Amino acid sequence: MDQKQFEKIVDEQNPKTPLLVNMLKAFLVGGIICTIGQLITFFYMRFFSFTEKTAAGPTVATMVFIAMILTGTGLYKKISQFGGAGSAVPVTGFGNAVISASMEHRTEGYVLGVGGNMFKLAGSVIVFGVLSAFIVALIKTILVKMGVISW
Amino acid sequence: MVNTTGTLQFMGKPSIVSTGVIVGPMEKQSPFADSFDEILPLENEPNETYEQANTRYIEKACSVAVKKGHEKLENVDVFIGGDLINQLSPTNFAARQLSIPLLGVFSACASSMESIILGCLLLESGNAKSILAGASSHHPAVERQFRYPLEYGAQKPKTAQWTVTAAGFALLQKQAKSAPIISHATIGRVVDGKQTNPLHMGAAMAPAARDTIERHLTNTNSKMADYDIIMTGDLGKIGLSILKEMFQDEDSGVILQDAGAQFYGEDSFFNAGASGAGCSAAAFFSHIYGQLKKGVFSRVLLVATGALLSPLTFQQGETIPCIAHAIECRMEKRG
Amino acid sequence: MKKVMYVVLLFLFITACSNTEEKENIYSESDSTQLEQVLKKQESINGFKSVMDKNDLLVALDIKRMKRFQMEKITTKITKELEEKFPNKEVMVTGDLKIKWEIEKVIDQQLKEDKLVEAIEKIKSLSKEET
Numbered sequence: 001m002d003q004k005q006f007e008k009i010v011d012e013q014n015p016k017t018p019l020l021v022n023m024l025k026a027f028l029v030g031g032i033i034c035t036i037g038q039l040i041t042f043f044y045m046r047f048f049s050f051t052e053k054t055a056a057g058p059t060v061a062t063m064v065f066i067a068m069i070l071t072g073t074g075l076y077k078k079i080s081q082f083g084g085a086g087s088a089v090p091v092t093g094f095g096n097a098v099i100s101a102s103m104e105h106r107t108e109g110y111v112l113g114v115g116g117n118m119f120k121l122a123g124s125v126i127v128f129g130v131l132s133a134f135i136v137a138l139i140k141t142i143l144v145k146m147g148v149i150s151w
Numbered sequence: 152m153v154n155t156t157g158t159l160q161f162m163g164k165p166s167i168v169s170t171g172v173i174v175g176p177m178e179k180q181s182p183f184a185d186s187f188d189e190i191l192p193l194e195n196e197p198n199e200t201y202e203q204a205n206t207r208y209i210e211k212a213c214s215v216a217v218k219k220g221h222e223k224l225e226n227v228d229v230f231i232g233g234d235l236i237n238q239l240s241p242t243n244f245a246a247r248q249l250s251i252p253l254l255g256v257f258s259a260c261a262s263s264m265e266s267i268i269l270g271c272l273l274l275e276s277g278n279a280k281s282i283l284a285g286a287s288s289h290h291p292a293v294e295r296q297f298r299y300p301l302e303y304g305a306q307k308p309k310t311a312q313w314t315v316t317a318a319g320f321a322l323l324q325k326q327a328k329s330a331p332i333i334s335h336a337t338i339g340r341v342v343d344g345k346q347t348n349p350l351h352m353g354a355a356m357a358p359a360a361r362d363t364i365e366r367h368l369t370n371t372n373s374k375m376a377d378y379d380i381i382m383t384g385d386l387g388k389i390g391l392s393i394l395k396e397m398f399q400d401e402d403s404g405v406i407l408q409d410a411g412a413q414f415y416g417e418d419s420f421f422n423a424g425a426s427g428a429g430c431s432a433a434a435f436f437s438h439i440y441g442q443l444k445k446g447v448f449s450r451v452l453l454v455a456t457g458a459l460l461s462p463l464t465f466q467q468g469e470t471i472p473c474i475a476h477a478i479e480c481r482m483e484k485r486g
Numbered sequence: 487m488k489k490v491m492y493v494v495l496l497f498l499f500i501t502a503c504s505n506t507e508e509k510e511n512i513y514s515e516s517d518s519t520q521l522e523q524v525l526k527k528q529e530s531i532n533g534f535k536s537v538m539d540k541n542d543l544l545v546a547l548d549i550k551r552m553k554r555f556q557m558e559k560i561t562t563k564i565t566k567e568l569e570e571k572f573p574n575k576e577v578m579v580t581g582d583l584k585i586k587w588e589i590e591k592v593i594d595q596q597l598k599e600d601k602l603v604e605a606i607e608k609i610k611s612l613s614k615e616e617t
Contacts, residue, residue: 001361001397006344009396010354013389015309024493051584054615071302080304087304100302104295107200121303 022084029083033090037063060091067095072103097121157338158370165274166330167480168322170285170436171216173208175316177290178433182416186437187317188215194291194316205234205241205289205318210248212318213283220322227251228279231269232320233262233286235293235428242287251283259457260385261339262286263319263432264476268336270323271478285320285436288427297349297462310351312387312411312426319432321440331443331480337367339474341459346471349460353390353423356456359473360386361397363454367477375406379448382439383475384431384455385411387423410434431455443482450481520571521545530560535589542606543568543575546586557581578610585613 040062044055070076076096080087087093101120105113119126143149153160172187175194184190189211195204209232217224230251232242239255246253258265263286270282291301293314299305323333342362346355360383368374375381375398386394391409398407414425414434435453442448454477460469518538525534525545530553536545545568549557565579592605 003345006358009393013393013396021490021493028496045584049612051612051615052582054617057617074302077302077304081306084306093304096304100300103302104300
């Protein structure tokens with residue numbers, strides 16, 4: 001049996017991914033997470049003296065805290081199996097990545113285990129996030145200096 | 152022809168005297184559950200690491216196997232074992248406690264059959280009288296090493312498989328009474344189907360299984376219909392259908408089955424089924440062994456399949472080469 | 487099939503939008519007509535709330551949903567126009583919801599004189615916060 005024949009058999013036997021339903025599920029889960037975030041923002045603005053601008057910080061912190069509770073109790077992975085990208089993209093997904101990695105490596109001690117491994121999954125997010133922010137800022141600075149756009 | 156291109160014939164009648172199969176809590180729902188020796192309630196005790204738990208499962212399975220064979224651990228000549236963890240730590244640490252001369256083997260999920268083949272060779276040559284052989288795997292320990300942290304929310308596709316938490320070991324001796332005999336074996340060849348998706352092992356392992364089964368049938372002058380069952384280790388539901396398609400000129404029908412596809416029944420939580428070195432070990436040494444002893448099966452071919460990738464080779468963009476080791480078991484009818 | 491239907495139904499219920507018109511409310515002083523003139527002809531806002539004093543003019547805008555991306559541009563434009571009309575006052579225009587709530591509180595309480603000056607100072611310092 002040659003490679004081509006084999007590939008054909010594999011393609012035929014592979015289950016088709018239900019793209020539309022997956023997208024709807026991701027949209028729902030992602031939307032619900034973001035709505036909860038907005039409600040938390042309103043909560044901070046209503047009961048404390050945060051403005052829209054300053055409420056962003058405590059909102060993110062609260063969302064990560066919620067992700068921590070859900071990850072620790074094993075619920076987050078169940079939400080993810082349903083929601084896919086809808087739960088991985090918001091900041092709760094980032095929290096889940098860091099928290100699950102830290103939980104996993106407790107057995108190797110706090111410094112080398114938890115400290116050394118907690119950014120195993122989220123590390124590239126941070127690296128490439130900072131890198132792209134730098135590049136975008138550089139491009140904007142150049143354009144402003146050339147007078148094409150203003151701050 | 153036997154004793155060529157990897158197919159071995161054992162004239163000395165090495166037999167499986169007894170087996171010990173210890174599984175974890177998730178395996179409770181398996182259709183094979185009644186044949187397991189013990190289902191432990193926890194995957195790991197509170198003060199234990201996953202790797203230490205894996206070690207404990209191996210020690211327990213070995214003790215059970217030896218006890219059921221009316222033997223003592225001190226009398227076993229060689230311990231041959233394999234698992235999926237780096238540097239075979241669980242097997243090594245278990246052997247420390249068992250204090251039996253150790254041969255550690257690695258062929259991923261095909262380790263169980265590799266252990267048995269080596270055990271049969273030692274018995275055949277007269278270099279040992281009593282062998283303990285088998286393999287084990289532990290779900291959280293394997294996930295940690297090969298994939299993502301357990302609590303990480305990565306969405307698993309339908310082709311993904313669940314690594315079983317199980318240890319299966321067999322006590323081998325020559326010419327034991329009323330015990331299934333290992334008449335032939337075929338050593339696997341590394342076959343690369345150019346698959347790159349570690350979440351679809353079934354497709355990667357199917358070509359290796361096909362190569363081994365074909366070689367075995369050709370060398371022993373047999374057809375699939377001569378066997379009561381040909382069971383692969385962990386191709387999973389989709390891998391099995393790929394293998395069946397590859398054998399479309401032969402009438403594989405009901406004869407060709409897969410332990411991984413059946414291991415957890417129809418529960419879709421486990422997607423394509425079970426996998427792991429413990430999958431083939433647990434299924435073969437509990438269910439199939441039981442059927443052989445009862446006389447339901449008289450001639451079977453057990454093909455354990457393994458994917459020889461590492462987390463590093465995957466990240467480096469390599470394909471997944473695989474291997475499949477097979478043993479042929481017969482149960483002689485007593486008058 | 488059932489699963490898909492449930493998901494689609496849920497999806498439809500949740501993507502409801504609402505658009506409310508707001509009643510503007512300006513507080514104190516007589517120059518409110520000028521203020522209304524400037525603000526009423528702005529297309530990008532649904533409404534506004536404002537507080538006026540001898541020295542200060544605070545305006546909180548309710549900017550239309552899609553125009554919120556240009557919030558900076560809109561607020562600077564309106565600030566410029568108001569500064570022309572009220573040269574002797576310190577003008578502060580913002581799109582922030584919290585500031586709007588604070589201004590509503592001041593309007594409801596109908597503060598006068600010292601209390602009003604105090605309240606306006608508080609609102610100004612709140613809008614200057616960075617963290």
